[in-house]
Amino acid sequence: MTMTSEETRDTLAEITRMLVEIVGDEFLLADEVTMMTTFNEDLALESIEFVALAERLHERYGAEVDLMGFLAEKDMEAILAMSVGDLVAHIDRVTRAALGSRAAGPHPAPAA
Amino acid sequence: MAEILVNSLRFHVQRLPAPAEAEADRAGPGPAVVFLHGLVVDNLSSFYCPLAVPVARAGHEVVLYDLRGHGLSERPPTGYDSRTAVSDLVALLSALGLARRPVHLIGNSYGGTLALHTALARPDLVAGLTLLEPPLSGAWVENMVDTLSVAALSLEDSPVSAELSSLRLRKAARLTAVADALLNHTSLIDDIAGGRTFGPADYARLSCPVLTVCGEHSELVPGARELAGYAPDCTLRILPGLGHDVLKESSGVLRDAVLGHLAAVRDARRDAGRDTARGAVRLGGIRLGERGALVP
Numbered sequence: 001m002t003m004t005s006e007e008t009r010d011t012l013a014e015i016t017r018m019l020v021e022i023v024g025d026e027f028l029l030a031d032e033v034t035m036m037t038t039f040n041e042d043l044a045l046e047s048i049e050f051v052a053l054a055e056r057l058h059e060r061y062g063a064e065v066d067l068m069g070f071l072a073e074k075d076m077e078a079i080l081a082m083s084v085g086d087l088v089a090h091i092d093r094v095t096r097a098a099l100g101s102r103a104a105g106p107h108p109a110p111a112a
Numbered sequence: 113m114a115e116i117l118v119n120s121l122r123f124h125v126q127r128l129p130a131p132a133e134a135e136a137d138r139a140g141p142g143p144a145v146v147f148l149h150g151l152v153v154d155n156l157s158s159f160y161c162p163l164a165v166p167v168a169r170a171g172h173e174v175v176l177y178d179l180r181g182h183g184l185s186e187r188p189p190t191g192y193d194s195r196t197a198v199s200d201l202v203a204l205l206s207a208l209g210l211a212r213r214p215v216h217l218i219g220n221s222y223g224g225t226l227a228l229h230t231a232l233a234r235p236d237l238v239a240g241l242t243l244l245e246p247p248l249s250g251a252w253v254e255n256m257v258d259t260l261s262v263a264a265l266s267l268e269d270s271p272v273s274a275e276l277s278s279l280r281l282r283k284a285a286r287l288t289a290v291a292d293a294l295l296n297h298t299s300l301i302d303d304i305a306g307g308r309t310f311g312p313a314d315y316a317r318l319s320c321p322v323l324t325v326c327g328e329h330s331e332l333v334p335g336a337r338e339l340a341g342y343a344p345d346c347t348l349r350i351l352p353g354l355g356h357d358v359l360k361e362s363s364g365v366l367r368d369a370v371l372g373h374l375a376a377v378r379d380a381r382r383d384a385g386r387d388t389a390r391g392a393v394r395l396g397g398i399r400l401g402e403r404g405a406l407v408p
Contacts, residue, residue, distance in 0.1 A: 044282040044283055046157070046282075046283055046286065047155075047157035047158070047160065048155050048156065048157040048178075048183050048184060050157070051126055051156065051157045051160050051176075052126075052184070054160075055114060055126055063129075063131075068128065068131075068165050068168060068169055069169070071161065071165055072165055072166065072169060074161065075161045075162070075363070076157070076160065076161045079161065
């Protein structure tokens with residue numbers, strides 16, 4: 001990652017906080033959650049825990065993030081093989097596009 | 113985490129909202145779709161990718177929940193019989209505000225059995241059924257009780273859970289711990305053993321459209337054929353090359369069959385509404401041509 005913007009750090013911190021809440025601090029296997037941390041290999045996240053994470057992300061970032069659209073073409077194995085960074089990048093991309101379109105005109109356009 | 117207190121128990125529930133444009137797009141949204149998972153090692157997450165997300169994106173409100181004792185729901189020592197499971201589901205629908213309009217139930221394996229029990233006990237609440245590999249006959253109950261009893265014994269004497277948790281095998285440790293708790297410390301096996309099975313008279317009473325999906329090599333195919341033979345409106349879909357685990361193995365084929373059935377039921381209900389308005393009488397939910405087209 002060449003640019004680690006403030007938003008990226010915020011999103012990463014937010015996801016880490018959610019993971020600790022879902023899995024519990026003592027069970028979170030990785031010493032530190034980074035952009036490179038993978039859900040399956042590093043965190044041993046269970047499918048049901050990812051579903052709980054998806055729900056929190058939807059609540060936190062709203063329909064704009066279109067998490068279901070992002071996940072629609074993947075199966076659970078592919079989802080758990082992702083890194084935390086993949087998810088952070090998606091959220092940042094969508095929220096930035098939504099902010100941009102809001103700044104561009106008086107009527108908010110749907111995020112692409 | 114979405115937890116709902118129902119029948120004095122905490123249930124883990126996940127709702128996926130229908131996309132806003134789908135509701136605006138059609139005359140009315142399709143029925144809410146409620147998913148029921150299988151026994152012991154299963155939970156709501158097995159539906160998430162193969163069916164729940166696609167069904168939500170097709171315009172249905174989706175409800176996923178962990179059955180009592182399973183997944184992240186509370187695990188009481190008793191109440192694993194089908195009557196209590198139906199009572200849990202009915203109370204959950206009320207708590208979610210979904211008891212006023214019939215819902216579509218999609219059940220996998222034993223979840224399919226529970227969906228069928230619900231449709232027979234409360235036909236007013238069920239708009240349609242999708243049963244994936246539902247165990248329906250008495251022979252299944254005996255086999256399952258035997259299998260679960262053997263598993264219970266092997267878990268009881270095994271320190272496997274403690275050993276696994278000390279390694280980086282958290283998932284396996286959790287799975288065996290849940291299985292041990294359910295099989296050795298609840299009435300689940302006895303409740304399953306005492307369960308009622310189904311017969312032609314039950315199937316004939318089914319008033320809603322049903323899609324049943326089985327794997328070609330599954331031992332549950334004969335029971336599914338009997339269901340399809342007696343239910344007034346049942347489509348049987350046999351997926352080639354597969355066994356019991358159609359949910360995990362079939363990917364797009366199952367998704368397309370389920371989405372096709374939901375759309376056909378919705379269209380038929382809409383047509384039936386129009387026909388009733390003109391004074392015509394229709395039986396069943398789906399036109400015959402569509403039924404035939406779905407059977408390979």
